[in-house]
Amino acid sequence: MITISTLIPYVLACLLFSIVPGPSVTVVIANSLSRGTRAGLLTILGTEIAMLIMVTVVALGLDFVMSVVSEAFVVIKLVGAAYLIWIGWKMFNSTGRLVVEAGSRLPYARYVWQGAVVNLSNPKTLLFLGAFLPQFVDPGRDAFSxxxxxxxxxxxxxxxxxxxxxxxxxxxxxxxxxxxxxxxxRVSGAILMAGGVWLALQKRI
Structure with a gap:
């Protein structure tokens, strides 16, 4: 059971971590601007699915796997960066017909997929969680839970x-x-492309 004295500073730290715009927030904002709030919320669903995967990895204590396949994260990062640049370029060259016509459906899976790919493409998120979460774990209790x-x-x-x-x-x-x-x-597309370049240039921690 997490105590209040631990929970309060932890939540504050989580808030600071979350409000700083990164690649995931960038794609959420870009999709919301281009296709509306629903697209942004679907993107968030994707980012949180990716986050759950990373939290589970940390909980299972697979640090040794991360060290063995650490070079794979470079490839993953570059693929994610290229993906961001690609969707940013498509958005930049949009005709401006961004309002979905009545009766048509948004490609839900597309936005969920974008959110998941972008979050999983940023190895710093996994490395941050691996360093951040254990700081609040009571060694006398079950670490996984x-x-x-x-x-x-x-x-x-x-x-x-x-x-x-x-x-x-x-x-x-x-x-x-x-x-x-x-x-x-066009602004959203430029932001996404800049985010892709930023992600590609990030060095491993």
Missing amino acids: QIMVLGLIVMAVATATDCVYAVLAGRAREVLTATRLKLMS
């Missing part, structure tokens, strides 16, 4: 902050004219 609970808390905080970004970006989109929507699509 504690890390899973701590992981679910950081996921909840990240979901809340990301939803704020998605809603704000989606609301901003609703008040834009067609011309401004096209401009915003």
Whole structure:
């Protein structure tokens, strides 16, 4: 059981970790601006699925696997960076027809997939969780259950902050004219491409 004295500073640390924009927040904002709040929320679902996978890896204590296949993270990072640049380029060259027509459906899986790929492509998230979560674990108790609970808390905080970004970006989109929507699509695409370049240039911790 996590004590209040541990929970409060932990939640505050999670909040600081979550509100700092990174590749995941970038793609959430970009999708919300280009396709609306629903697209942003679906993207968040993908990022949290990826986060759950990483928390589970940490909870299982697979540090030795991470060290053995550490070079694979470089490849994963570059693939994710290329993916960000690709979807950013497509968005940058959008015609500006961003409003979904009545009766049509959003490609839900596309946004979930984007969120998951972008989050999994950032090895620093896994390395951060591996270094961050154990700091709040009581060595006298079961480590797996504690890390899973701590992981679910950081996921909840990240979901809340990301939803704020998605809603704000989606609301901003609703008040834009067609011309401004096209401009915003280009801005979002440029942000995504810049995020891809930033991710590719990040060095391992």
